[in-house]
Amino acid sequence: MVYKLTLTLLTFLLIAPVVSAQETVAASVEATVGDPPMIDSSLIPAPPSDIKAVDTDNDHGHSITVTWELSADDGSGMNNVLSYEVFRWVPFLMDELDTLRVELARVAAEIDSVGRLTGELKDERAVIWAAIDDMADQMPEAHRMYPEGGEWRLLGKVASGVATYDDTGGKDRKVSDFIPDFSDLYFRVEAVTSDSAIRAASGVAGPVQSYGQWFNTGRTPVFIAFMFFGIMTVFFVIKARRGAELYVRPLAGIEAVDDAIGRATEMGRPILYVLGLGTAADVATIASFTILGRVAKRVAEYQTELIVPTYDPIVMSVAQEVVKSSFSDAGRPEDYNEDIVYFVTQLQFAYVAAVNGTMLRELPATNVYMGKFFAESLLLAETGALAGSIQIAGTDEIAQIPFFIVACDFTLIGEELYAASAYLGREPVLLGSLKAQDYAKAAMILLAIVGVVAAQFEWNWFIELFHVVD
């Protein structure tokens, strides 16, 4: 099997170039000589000019941007240019690479159909892989031979009026549109009229090499914002550590938590804490852990009952950690039991069904909803209101805030949820980062004022500064 394959490979390597080269010569002769002579030369449009090819910016290589000046007959003059066709010179070695890729796909399909990896097929795959690697390494060499051993190939079309084309290829050697980096590439563009035989070619642009950049300049605004924000946070954190007094405005929702726990103790009813549908990868959920820590500590001190049904197993694990350590902080580790935090299910409305049931059966004095919430926000909050509980909510899901505002007694709106964790901690470092946040807001307001003026007077350069490449 291996032998057979190697033989096939060798055949391809040796014979294919000759065969395909002959074919192309024939084809190109046909293309140039065989053109019908009756083309009215007065209809031939002016060629696109000033063609340039450069490496595409801010990417990971394997892409070239081609630009040109529109033909004089595009949009003016005879106005008969309908599109531009972009060509690249491709060495025949590329075709062989394609043949190998096809072979690789065939072997992979065979492996699928056999359903079991035999040693042979595995080896065969490795051989083809090695050959592909080897050939890809030869690509720069093959491109250097321009214009021998290759031909012009059509890459794509753009409509008239457009003077740029991105030739973006695959980064992976095993895909068929692979463009090798650091190879000399050549491009040309043809202006095409409604009769595809009537066309005009530009000169050749090249050699040009594609390569990856180490810094994405399209994201410079983000980088500046990142630096600005990072430096400010560190500055205020250091300032706070040195003992500067930092003011934080009170948050009604958080102040209410303490009262609500007291109320629950008096009534002898439990407190229900819902962490929402977020995973541990949601910042809202992480903020909620801090608030849960605070609630759990108070609950332990007052010896009230706490119920924490969770939606995600990882969130459950973290919440267990948090509650457990809060109980020991409060000096009552013996009161902690594994039933406080439990897993329900990971389907939105099944979770809601269960929590709603719990609310009506346990009749908690207080329900706290902090974290990510979706359509269930109102289902929970209305059922809670029905059970006569005091309700405190906080979420960063903008679409759900209205429902909490309407149905709950206190609501932390968006950013307040994150601030709450800093506010509760009262640690100088946390407050320092709040201060940095506020300065960023001030900067934002200033920029908005300048931006509004800029928009009125059409100072587009200023607006461009905020353009971020995706």
Next chain:
Amino acid sequence: MKRQIPLFITFFVGTLLIFSVFIPPMETLGENFTLFFDIIAVFAFFLGAGNLVRVHVSKLRKRKADWGFSIVTLIGFGFMLFVGLLKIGNPGGIAADVTAPGSWFQEMFNYVINPLQSTMYALLAFFVASASYRAFRAKNREATILLMAAFVILLGRTPLGMMLTAWIPDSLSIFQIPNMAVWIMNSFNLAGQRAILIGISLGVVAMSLRLILGVERTYLGGDDSG
């Protein structure tokens, strides 16, 4: 030590991902890490399943209130796991998609999960009404504004809105309720949403920074537990 290593891991991974955004060769790192997260989450299912079974079995044993219904949960859980993991009745055997039409798993989804799910969701129609009745009361200035905005939009979404205000001439057509509703959506609503959105993004950024710098560490629990 027990806290130092996790804090270092958070710092390292976080910083790496921030810089990867600016460096094209590292761009796919974020995607891979997200996939890692999915895989870890599947392992966590064991924790979830274990906890679910433990809670309901202990309810059964202790004969707590409603213990009978815990049997329903356990049977439902076991049965679904059985038909899902073994792909019972799946026309395509083990290689087919687990949700292939005709498989027991898919039938369970269509006839048990789906009606329950959509009916729970539909309860919202009722709760929207009861919340409107209970909470849209002009108790103070804020509540009044909320109430008025909601009322105008509600009116604007029905034929009533147009009928009531059709007499208003075109030169004052902003006072026709449907137009006013659209205008509110496009001005105040947009402004409010944007302010919240900017606040949230700043909050997330600050929070992320606190996490990376190890300032915010409640999620790790206490020092001594373990």
Next chain:
Amino acid sequence: MDNIGVIISLILILGGLVTLLIRSLQAREVDRRIIFLFIFLAVAAPILFPMTFKEKATQVVKSVFDKIENLPEGSTVLLSFDFDPAMAPEVQPMANAISRHCFEKGHKIIFMSLWATGQALLSHSLSEFILPGFPEKENLVDYVSIGYKAGNEGVLNVIITDIQKMFPTDVNSVPLDSIPIFDNIESCKDLDFIMSIGGGKPGPKEWVLFVGDPGDVPVGVGVAAVVAPQMYPYYPGQIVGILGGVKGAAEYESELIRVHPRFAEMDTPGLRMMGPQTLAHVVIMAFIVIGNVVFFRGRRREKKE
């Protein structure tokens, strides 16, 4: 039979609301179950006994209607179905109503789609909803479907100068050259009106930016309700009018029936779907009012005591 059902349920719902309002004057709270019952009735009754409310078209909808109404007979209108089955319940009713209107006024219609899934929906709605009402309309003379072409905005970029370049034939491979409708139509600039119905990308917005604006062709749009607010900034400068969601369709249908009474007999899904919506909205608004009456009465009573 249906009428009796409608009358009984309306009396039940509206009468009930009035009773509750009177009770609320004595500051009596309403039990939540009564509210739930009202919502259930308001939604279920119009489903059992189809109930339509008289819609009065708002200006944004009426401008589209008037545009089509006032075009001279024989004008050419292009209708683009830029949606998929998921969006269809919301926008299909508009597509039907507008096609009927154009046929009624004797306009020629070119149907097309920027969405791959749109072509199937297009042929389905032609054969199921639109053509049955107009047996006399002839393919290629009164209407033509040129189907879907891949390329998103690119398609628009081309057809603004030359439709044939992008669509050499119609869906049945008849060359555009031989189709009478295209005798005087070379590009989108020659069209009298364009209506794009959809809600995603590419869709109405792209039609405005790539065809309506540069080609100076009147464009109207029909969109899903969630997208509608995003389209308003273009009105009335860049678009003739907007149909938003089921409500937009219902308004258009009612305007159609008002001006052309023969459509009263036809199916009007927009108006039908607005039945439960309208009643439920009315019930909710009524409860807001009742809640406030209870609240203010209760407060006055407290003050007295």
Next chain:
Amino acid sequence: MKKTTYLLMAVISALFVLSWILKAGSLSGETDNYVIQGFLITFSAFLTLSVLSFLYADNPLYKFAEHLFVGVSAAFWMCMGFWTTIVQNLIPRLSDGLSSFFEVPPQPGDYNFFFFIPVILGILLLMRLSPKGGWISRWPLAFIIGTTAGLNFVRYLRSDFIKQISNTFVPLLGTEWQGIGHFFSNLDLSASGQLVTMAANWVIFLGVFCGLIYFYFSKEHKGAFGAASKVGIWVLMLTFGASFGYTVMGRISLLVGRITFLFRDWLEIIS
């Protein structure tokens, strides 16, 4: 249990069986396994009504539906997670033997030892179950939180913060400003008029401004600052009221869907 409860249960069971028989009868012409189909449709109608009964009060029917829902859905996600993440994403990258067992195609070149990282982290997470190794389960948590923090940091800075700033750059006088004279001579209050469009731009600008001031944490909300913050909260309230009103239509549609199911698919009283 009381006598009435038994009676009620008997009535419900009888109705269930009756519906099953009738449903199976009406389906018998259309499908071969009409007995099973009839049962399934009756059962989903039963579940639908059980959930709706919650609106009256908590009751055994709702409890049954709820507990069934919890059990089935928990297993549903575990099976989905197993087949889509572990079998389709992980196994082809790690083990040829296992992929042939599950008959998933191993992707050539996809073998990637980096994918042992999540497996190890996953196993570390399970160490929670052992009483002594619990502390090590914090490592995967730290990894998850670090990933979250890193990804969110840049994502939010980029898409929300910077883009929203530039979205606020609206020309306050409108794009077609033709001088003050023109403005006053064309003054009207039509919905599409110049004044109304311009007012929307002002509202957006000032609304964002005041809204942000409301979210200012480190300064006391007093004086002019306090006034702006007050306006900010009004703008937010308007936003919330408007979004609430706007969503109602979608919620009603959901109920229309459910009631249509009951009337059409189960009772067959409408077509």
